[in-house]
Amino acid sequence: MLTVSKHLPAARGLAAALLHRAATVSLDWDTRSKSRFDAYDSSGRHIAVFLPRGTVLRGGDMLVAEDGSMIRVQAAPQAVLQVRACPAHGTATDLPRAAYHLGNRHVQLEVQADCLQFEPDPVLAEMLRRMHLMVTEALAPFEPEAGAYGEGGGHGHHHDHDHRHAHSH
Numbered sequence: 001m002l003t004v005s006k007h008l009p010a011a012r013g014l015a016a017a018l019l020h021r022a023a024t025v026s027l028d029w030d031t032r033s034k035s036r037f038d039a040y041d042s043s044g045r046h047i048a049v050f051l052p053r054g055t056v057l058r059g060g061d062m063l064v065a066e067d068g069s070m071i072r073v074q075a076a077p078q079a080v081l082q083v084r085a086c087p088a089h090g091t092a093t094d095l096p097r098a099a100y101h102l103g104n105r106h107v108q109l110e111v112q113a114d115c116l117q118f119e120p121d122p123v124l125a126e127m128l129r130r131m132h133l134m135v136t137e138a139l140a141p142f143e144p145e146a147g148a149y150g151e152g153g154g155h156g157h158h159h160d161h162d163h164r165h166a167h168s169h
Contacts, residue, residue: 001038004049004071006064007057011072014062019072022062026076029108029119029142032057041071059141075141081125083116084134098133108144117142 011019023041031037035051047065057063059075085094099116102109107124110117117140118124125135 001046001048002069003066004047004063005051005066007051007055008062008064009058010060011062014070018070019062022070022072024072024074025063026074027057028076028078029144032073032075047071056146059143075143077139078142079120080110080117080138080140080142081120082136082138082140083118083128084114084136086132086134090132094131094133098128098131101127101131110142110144118144 008014023043023045025039025041025047027037027039031039033056035049035053035055037049039047039049041047047063049063051057057073059073061073063071063073065071083095083098085091095114095116099109099111102116102118102124105124107118107121117138119142120137128135
């Protein structure tokens with residue numbers, strides 16, 4: 001087993017030739033949001049990844065193994081729900097409104113120009129359909145937003161505010 005403990009976000013500073021020669025590892029979002037996991041790369045090598053807690057891997061990141069070899073991370077296609085505005089009777093605010101409601105529920109969300117993408121949840125899918133949005137199942141790479149306070153998988157609080165919400169009575 002090959003140990004990996006170094007992470008180069010977006011493969012910054014590496015020559016294109018190194019990127020093309022590197023083995024790859026295709027990982028779903030759940031695995032890429034963990035700092036410790038085992039996987040097999042495209043060369044068939046069993047790798048054990050030990051990264052600092054809180055590290056999140058993105059497609060295009062590079063891992064460096066203990067022997068100096070490099071492994072390029074790919075976002076694996078996985079089951080997702082894709083949400084789009086209905087072209088027939090939708091409005092320009094339908095998709096932003098959906099993003100607001102999903103964010104209010106702390107859903108990991110990938111935001112694209114014409115589509116929102118998140119991991120399958122039948123309750124949320126039904127809510128969005130009631131809002132007259134088109135919700136379809138797909139297999140696609142999933143790269144949720146990092147959030148306004150930096151990189152991170154879940155809703156870890158590394159920012160300074162509390163979560164007491166003001167309510168008007």
